[in-house]
Amino acid sequence: MENMKTGFRGTGLVPFNPDAILSRMDIRIHTPTPPSLPPSHIPDWVSQTPHNTTKALSQAFLVRSIIVQHHSSFPTPIFKATDPLIKAFENHDLRLTNMGLSKCRHAKKIQLRLEGALTIQEANDIISQKEMDIQIKRDRQQNRRNSNREASTNRCCSKCGITGHNARICSNDNIDPKLLDSA
Structure with a gap:
C-alpha cells in the first residue's frame, strides 16, 4: 500500500502538485533540421505567372507533386487553392472552343441573311x-x-480464259489464241 501512495505522490496526483513533476523534467525545445536533398532532386522550377492553359495546368500539377513529396506539409489547403485554378483554365478553354464553333454556325446564318430573302421554292x-x-x-x-467486287469475281485462267481456276491448276492443254494476242 505504501508503494502505491509513493507512486501517486511521485506522479503529482495525490496531493495534486504538478510543479513537483515539472521541476524534475528537463524540457528543451528542439526543431529538427530538414533533410538536405541532393542537387539532382531539387526541381529547377521558378514560380511564374502562367500565360496559357497548358503552362497553368503543368505548373499546378508540379506544385501538387512537390507538396506531396514534402513529408511534413499538410497538402489539403493548397490542393483546395489549386483546384479552382485548374477548373478556371479548363472553363476558359471550353469557352474559347464554344466561341469558335458558334462563330462557324453564325457565319452560315449571316451568309443567308446577306443574300437576301429566301422564297420557299428557293429553300426547297x-x-x-x-x-x-x-x-x-x-x-x-x-x-x-x-x-471492286467485279474485279475480284471476273478473274480467269491465263491459259484458257475460263473463269473458276487459274493457270497453275488448268487442265486444258489448249491455249486460247485471244489471250496470246493480248500479251
Missing part, C-alpha cells in the same frame, strides 16, 4: 440540291464497291 431547291449531292456521293461509293 437548296434542300433538294443537297439531297441530290448526297445521293450522287452514295452512288459513286456503291459503284466503287461493285467494281
Whole structure:
C-alpha cells in the first residue's frame, strides 16, 4: 500500500502538485533540421505567372507533386487553392472552343441573311440540291464497291480464259489464241 501512495505522490496526483513533476523534467525545445536533398532532386522550377492553359495546368500539377513529396506539409489547403485554378483554365478553354464553333454556325446564318430573302421554292431547291449531292456521293461509293467486287469475281485462267481456276491448276492443254494476242 505504501508503494502505491509513493507512486501517486511521485506522479503529482495525490496531493495534486504538478510543479513537483515539472521541476524534475528537463524540457528543451528542439526543431529538427530538414533533410538536405541532393542537387539532382531539387526541381529547377521558378514560380511564374502562367500565360496559357497548358503552362497553368503543368505548373499546378508540379506544385501538387512537390507538396506531396514534402513529408511534413499538410497538402489539403493548397490542393483546395489549386483546384479552382485548374477548373478556371479548363472553363476558359471550353469557352474559347464554344466561341469558335458558334462563330462557324453564325457565319452560315449571316451568309443567308446577306443574300437576301429566301422564297420557299428557293429553300426547297437548296434542300433538294443537297439531297441530290448526297445521293450522287452514295452512288459513286456503291459503284466503287461493285467494281471492286467485279474485279475480284471476273478473274480467269491465263491459259484458257475460263473463269473458276487459274493457270497453275488448268487442265486444258489448249491455249486460247485471244489471250496470246493480248500479251
